[in-house]
Amino acid sequence: MKRVYNFNAGPATLPLEVLEEARAELVDYRGSGMSLLEASHRGAAYEAVHEEAATNIRALLGLGDDHAVLFLQGGASLQFAMVPMNLLGRGETADYVHTGSWAKKAIAEARVVATGGRAVNVAADTSAERPARVPAPAELRLTPGAAYVHVTSNETIEGIQWKELPHTDAPLVADVSSDILSRPVDATRFGLLYAGAQKNLGPAGVTVVVIRKDLAERAPDDVPIVLRYATHAEKRSLYNTPPCFAIYMVMLVTRWIAARGGLASVGRVNRDKAARLYAAIDASSFYTGTAAPDSRSGMNVTFRLPSEELEDRFVEEAAASDLIGLRGHRSVGGIRASIYNAFPVEGVDALVGFMREFERTRG
Amino acid sequence: MKRVYNFNAGPATLPLEVLEEARAELVDYRGSGMSLLEASHRGAAYEAVHEEAATNIRALLGLGDDHAVLFLQGGASLQFAMVPMNLLGRGETADYVHTGSWAKKAIAEARVVATGGRAVNVAADTSAERPARVPAPAELRLTPGAAYVHVTSNETIEGIQWKELPHTDAPLVADVSSDILSRPVDATRFGLLYAGAQKNLGPAGVTVVVIRKDLAERAPDDVPIVLRYATHAEKRSLYNTPPCFAIYMVMLVTRWIAARGGLASVGRVNRDKAARLYAAIDASSFYTGTAAPDSRSGMNVTFRLPSEELEDRFVEEAAASDLIGLRGHRSVGGIRASIYNAFPVEGVDALVGFMREFERTRG
Numbered sequence: 001m002k003r004v005y006n007f008n009a010g011p012a013t014l015p016l017e018v019l020e021e022a023r024a025e026l027v028d029y030r031g032s033g034m035s036l037l038e039a040s041h042r043g044a045a046y047e048a049v050h051e052e053a054a055t056n057i058r059a060l061l062g063l064g065d066d067h068a069v070l071f072l073q074g075g076a077s078l079q080f081a082m083v084p085m086n087l088l089g090r091g092e093t094a095d096y097v098h099t100g101s102w103a104k105k106a107i108a109e110a111r112v113v114a115t116g117g118r119a120v121n122v123a124a125d126t127s128a129e130r131p132a133r134v135p136a137p138a139e140l141r142l143t144p145g146a147a148y149v150h151v152t153s154n155e156t157i158e159g160i161q162w163k164e165l166p167h168t169d170a171p172l173v174a175d176v177s178s179d180i181l182s183r184p185v186d187a188t189r190f191g192l193l194y195a196g197a198q199k200n201l202g203p204a205g206v207t208v209v210v211i212r213k214d215l216a217e218r219a220p221d222d223v224p225i226v227l228r229y230a231t232h233a234e235k236r237s238l239y240n241t242p243p244c245f246a247i248y249m250v251m252l253v254t255r256w257i258a259a260r261g262g263l264a265s266v267g268r269v270n271r272d273k274a275a276r277l278y279a280a281i282d283a284s285s286f287y288t289g290t291a292a293p294d295s296r297s298g299m300n301v302t303f304r305l306p307s308e309e310l311e312d313r314f315v316e317e318a319a320a321s322d323l324i325g326l327r328g329h330r331s332v333g334g335i336r337a338s339i340y341n342a343f344p345v346e347g348v349d350a351l352v353g354f355m356r357e358f359e360r361t362r363g
Numbered sequence: 364m365k366r367v368y369n370f371n372a373g374p375a376t377l378p379l380e381v382l383e384e385a386r387a388e389l390v391d392y393r394g395s396g397m398s399l400l401e402a403s404h405r406g407a408a409y410e411a412v413h414e415e416a417a418t419n420i421r422a423l424l425g426l427g428d429d430h431a432v433l434f435l436q437g438g439a440s441l442q443f444a445m446v447p448m449n450l451l452g453r454g455e456t457a458d459y460v461h462t463g464s465w466a467k468k469a470i471a472e473a474r475v476v477a478t479g480g481r482a483v484n485v486a487a488d489t490s491a492e493r494p495a496r497v498p499a500p501a502e503l504r505l506t507p508g509a510a511y512v513h514v515t516s517n518e519t520i521e522g523i524q525w526k527e528l529p530h531t532d533a534p535l536v537a538d539v540s541s542d543i544l545s546r547p548v549d550a551t552r553f554g555l556l557y558a559g560a561q562k563n564l565g566p567a568g569v570t571v572v573v574i575r576k577d578l579a580e581r582a583p584d585d586v587p588i589v590l591r592y593a594t595h596a597e598k599r600s601l602y603n604t605p606p607c608f609a610i611y612m613v614m615l616v617t618r619w620i621a622a623r624g625g626l627a628s629v630g631r632v633n634r635d636k637a638a639r640l641y642a643a644i645d646a647s648s649f650y651t652g653t654a655a656p657d658s659r660s661g662m663n664v665t666f667r668l669p670s671e672e673l674e675d676r677f678v679e680e681a682a683a684s685d686l687i688g689l690r691g692h693r694s695v696g697g698i699r700a701s702i703y704n705a706f707p708v709e710g711v712d713a714l715v716g717f718m719r720e721f722e723r724t725r726g
């Protein structure tokens with residue numbers, strides 16, 4: 001069986017062991033005579049999967065009883081709407097930190113939702129700066145009494161990441177789609193975290209939301225029932241049929257993370273992978289990183305070559321060497337190597353070797 | 364490998380051939396060196412799946428250029444909110460036909476959404492009648508100039524189904540979650556159709572929406588971008604990352620339906636399956652159907668036994684004979700046999716045989 005190194009930004013590579021386990025039980029789930037794809041979401045087989053997925057995330061993040069773990073649909077994009085719909089009351093202001101392409105989408109959607117005397121304040125905007133960077137905490141112009149402060153922990157397109165998210169008086173809301181469970185974090189201090197699964201957690205089709213239970217009760221009366229966090233918290237994400245198979249994959253991936261030693265251990269491996277790539281960039285004048293060094297992402301390593309023509313050739317020749325998905329986002333160009341949890345260190349070394357050889361022959 | 368007869372109401376049985384095909388290419392998708400679960404939603408491999416799924420549905424429903432086929436998330440439950448958010452303008456009234464448990468949920472959500480001088484009119488209400496039934500077209504008290512008329516084509520819990528959906532002046536909006544692609548239908552006359560996939564189309568995690576393109580443009584300005592039909596129609600359901608694997612399964616299931624001869628052929632088989640079960644019920648005074656004969660569902664066959672104790676025993680002994688998922692919904696009790704497209708006629712015959720034997724020994 002062929003296996004490439006898959007640097008896609010999301011959907012992204014998954015642990016091979018997890019894929020093989022899913023295949024082994026895909027048609028006849030553990031002797032039940034049916035696939036889990038066919039099993040009732042109210043039955044014992046799926047119920048065990050659903051519970052383990054939530055329990056694994058709770059344990060990995062060190063959450064206590066103050067927070068609920070939810071499995072929703074619609075991706076981070078639906079959270080861009082649900083967050084202000086649920087948490088921004090009449091007459092209130094929400095602070096948003098604008099760091100790049102994903103923050104921009106969150107802000108645009110919040111502005112659509114924030115009618116009726118509700119306001120969106122951009123507390124800092126580094127989105128146009130090059131090299132790209134996240135702001136220092138002292139740069140944030142936060143609103144006293146804000147409903148919440150929204151940040152994007154990692155910008156996949158600009159290749160930047162907060163080393164530590166800011167401490168705020170208002171509840172901290174974070175889009176952690178592209179770095180959830182990739183490093184140790186004190187999750188208990190967040191009001192709300194959300195993540196589409198398709199980068200660090202599993203396949204596309206499920207969104208993990210961690211919410212402080214008191215915040216789940218805040219939604220105004222005119223928020224549709226299905227778009228209230230409280231609805232899903234009360235029903236343990238079984239208000240309606242959940243995306244069972246995607247949650248099953250999240251269960252397998254989180255079990256895999258735990259078996260590798262949890263976030264401290266996975267975080268060390270991820271730091272090491274990123275360090276190898278950034279070292280290769282810094283050792284060469286042929287490759288230029290696009291992020292400010294202290295804002296560099298551990299998940300999406302972005303860099304440029306001397307010309308777009310060379311970048312095209314780099315991407316093509318890498319693909320011919322089974323290094324797949326290295327083209328930067330169409331909005332910024334360049335090269336992007338996404339190295340989420342499941343991306344193997346061997347693939348990083350293969351890319352570093354390819355970079356050296358490419359520079360030697362084409363530079 | 365064991366294979367039971369799975370009468371679950373949803374998620375529900377899938378064609379065995381489809382499951383086996385998904386398994387065969389789960390880890391290495393067609394020699395690409397990665398799983399489709401890991402493939403970019405912007406790449407050629409997934410793009411072909413996405414297009415074929417939409418094309419198959421378009422062809423099976425005989426749709427022309429007036430309608431868009433969308434793949435959304437959130438299930439029918441999110442459509443209960445999106446329909447009035449998008450289609451019900453200020454000062455307008457939407458007509459809803461209340462036939463049972465699913466219509467009730469659609470109406471409740473529409474009432475939450477319909478603030479600001481918008482109204483929800485229940486045009487008929489047969490939900491409390493026993494035997495359960497759908498209203499005759501002449502019973503509908505429709506609002507002149509209504510924004511739309513909403514119906515539930517099949518009520519899974521009450522076991523009733525419209526033989527033909529009503530002809531209305533206002534755009535007809537139908538929740539077809541439990542009978543989409545189960546019989547020939549003139550889909551071109553609908554304003555909007557929506558269906559969670561997990562009954563007739565595939566696994567849980569994707570919702571198929573068919574919308575007349577002019578209706579997709581109706582949304583008021585304060586509807587969040589991600590909740591506007593126009594957003595997804597313009598981006599061919601690639602506005603954000605779609606639930607790729609669920610759509611892949613829908614592609615395989617719709618291909619399977621087409622290979623069996625399309626809706627006319629599948630509809631004949633489904634009619635025959637239902638007829639065998641209803642004949643068994645009608646031939647016995649031990650079993651009593653819960654739906655009025657001319658409203659009987661071809662998808663969910665519901666019936667009672669003389670006592671709840673006998674019903675419990677029936678469900679248990681059936682399960683011991685590998686006839687799984689026959690317990691009626693907890694809100695109504697009794698027995699329910701869900702026999703969607705992928706449910707085999709051999710399983711119907713097995714249930715009929717079991718019913719005869721159970722009556723002979725327990726009746």
